[in-house]
Amino acid sequence: MTPRPRSEDTPKKNSAKKPAAEKRTPAERPAAGRKAAGKAPSERAAGGRETAGPVPAGSRTQEPGNGPVPAGSGPVHAAVGPADRQRLLDGTHHDPHGVLGAHPVAGGVAFRAFRPYALGVTVVTEDLRAELRDDGDGFFSGLLPLRAVPDAYRLLVTYGETVLETEDAYRFLPALGELDLHLIGEGRHEELWRALGAEPMEHQGVTGTRFTVWAPNARGVRVAGTFNFWDGAGHPMRSLGSSGVWELFVPAIGEGELYKFDITRPDGSRTLRADPMARRTEAPPATSSIVHASHHEWRDAEWMAKRADRPVHEAPFSVYEVHLPSWRPGLTYRQLADQLPAYVRDLGFTHVELMPVAEHPFGGSWGYQVTGFYAPTARLGTPDDFKHLVDALHRAGIGVLMDWVPAHFPRDEWALAEFDGRPLYEHSDPLRAAHPDWGTLEFDYGRREVRNFLVANATYWCEEFHIDGLRVDAVASMLYLDYSREDGRWTPNEHGGRENLDAVAFLQEMNATVYRRNPGIVTIAEESTAWDGVTRATHHTGPGGFGGLGFGLKWNMGWMHDSLDYVSHEPVHRKYHHDEMTFSMVYAYSENYVLPISHDEVVHGKRSLVSKMPGDWWQQRANLRAYLAFMWAHPGKQLLFMGQEFAQGAEWSEAHGPDWWLLDPAYGAEADHRGTRDLVRDLNTLYRGEPALWERDTDPSGFAWITGDSADDNVFAFLRHAADGTPLLAVSHFSPAVRHGYRLGVPEDVPAWHEVLNTDDLRYGGSDVTNPDPVKPEPTGRHGRPASVQLTLPPLATVWLRPA
Incomplete structure (x- = not known):
């Protein structure tokens, strides 16, 4: 052939443009x-x-x-x-x-x-x-x-x-089918991770990787990576019509290759972006996506087969909240699998809740500013390593919950923000896009593809990683258009209200989808307002005209704030705050609740749980023990953050984690810290064996006050009932005095009561004031009941009694 003539302005050979x-x-x-x-x-x-x-x-x-x-x-x-x-x-x-x-x-x-x-x-x-x-x-x-x-x-x-x-x-023909494109366009692809991202596969008889990305505003997209020395010029992708999806099958590229998408924006500038659907990433501060295929073989079939046997709200549910990178700093997922399940099982918790594990660039965010929604953080290992940890927890009989953050995402220029040159994942209205508190961006829940990205992400963690539940972070910030916004900085909805109707629809769709696809899972809302129907079914309309949000459980933030305020006061002043411990029962059955003592309560100057308590060191620990037993007996499920189970005195720090040295016998910790840990173990053991403490958590017939108004005595006494009517009597005494012969009304059909827990027990570090013998009712009326018992109430302690 005759060489094609060049003009003066034609680029010379090997001068193809490179990414900026x-x-x-x-x-x-x-x-x-x-x-x-x-x-x-x-x-x-x-x-x-x-x-x-x-x-x-x-x-x-x-x-x-x-x-x-x-x-x-x-x-x-x-x-x-x-x-x-x-x-x-x-x-x-x-x-x-x-x-x-x-x-x-x-x-x-x-x-x-x-x-x-x-x-x-x-x-x-x-x-x-x-x-x-x-x-x-x-x-x-x-x-x-x-x-x-x-x-x-x-x-x-x-x-x-x-x-x-x-x-x-x-x-090669497109490696993405018409059905996939249709579902993506409709925002209904419930397995979106199988359609978008990097998928190693065989296509037309050739092994390689299919790269796909949603970038509807892009003028062009190329894939760049280690296989082309990060110059995507020779690997332009094709647009698959109105779907906004770009696709390229690259032969012979397989697992372990690093890649990003080289996107030409509408204004002609270019940006190199990590894959929003990447299932594996580099460890921060590196930001590339990695081609990944899972090879983990699950061994938790027995757990998965049984987890739907009993509804969560009618089952024991005691949660140990963990920040994996700092639980024992330096451990990988696989090393954690050798230690964490044994520790949690020994303490008797039914579940662990993992603070966010999805990839995030800034460790100091604790995982709450996510850039890689489909990738477990590479700080601790590979996705298969994380599956190994979940598998180990399941085989130890422990459920796995994880924090999920669909409320916002950071502005990093290599991630989701203005992904293809224009607002895409975030709302196009700047007032709706910018989160006023965290310097992040809010998702556009009204855009079907964005809603699909998040709904599919929820199902992804449940299905690909066998996660048993999602605790959804910052739900209140999603529900209200005026959340943390001053007047004039937000726009009412179409009905003139402050509710974010798009967010409501998204949460309803998410819950309906994950429950339908994953029997036995639970979704939990961190919702700090009085929104009606957070745990009501989505098809049931409430007084406000909205269907329920469809969550299984909701964090009881009101109980947490009120009860912590009460115990932080000196005993002499507690009678003036008595209602802070009783008010929760006014609304206890309006939702299905979790009682959370989470990481948020032991950082940023709030002090650790034991350090919130007044008095000297003995009194602080006694207050803590009494409070924990009150919490375990109160209607609702329990959640306790790591380190609080052994009365750590310092606030949590993600840099060094819990102060495990406090449990060293050389420190003399048996009475101080080991005693509190032993109490938590016994609380969980008794709790799991007492249906009265969990079977009717959401049924008012499962609770009855004995006395809720003994403010001068700092005493709270109530009954819990199992489904068969079997009672358990819980008495909390938040005064440092010993009260002998304290009379409490009880059911007359119980011949005797036996003390099964006393937080003042010597082995917990208490003063050993107990009720060692069965306590028989007397025909003396008290608290509106025809029979009563006389108890010795230990100082700053909670006791549990059940029929002898």
């Missing part, structure tokens, strides 16, 4: 320099393997029935046209497959390749070998007198002294 330097990491920049020297983009170039030297320029083969074919023969029109050429160079081509690859034309089949920095490209089929003409700027073309496009062919690409044999990525 400021969008590359330091590790990426040297790679681009190596290419300029005529080296191969990679010894593992897309679909390639190194061959024995360059192809001779004058090679020719015989095509049966077509006569001899001179290498590189063909008219000029086989080359990429000027307009397509420029769009490919600029990274703005919507259909590179319509230009590159092999296409039937008049006179044969036109082969076109775009291989920046290559010195030569040769087409090889079973019966043919032909060198393509160099058209400059990395473009190569040739017209071969074939009757049809070959079913398979390969390219030999020459870089300096290296020749790579590779499949042509542009000979």
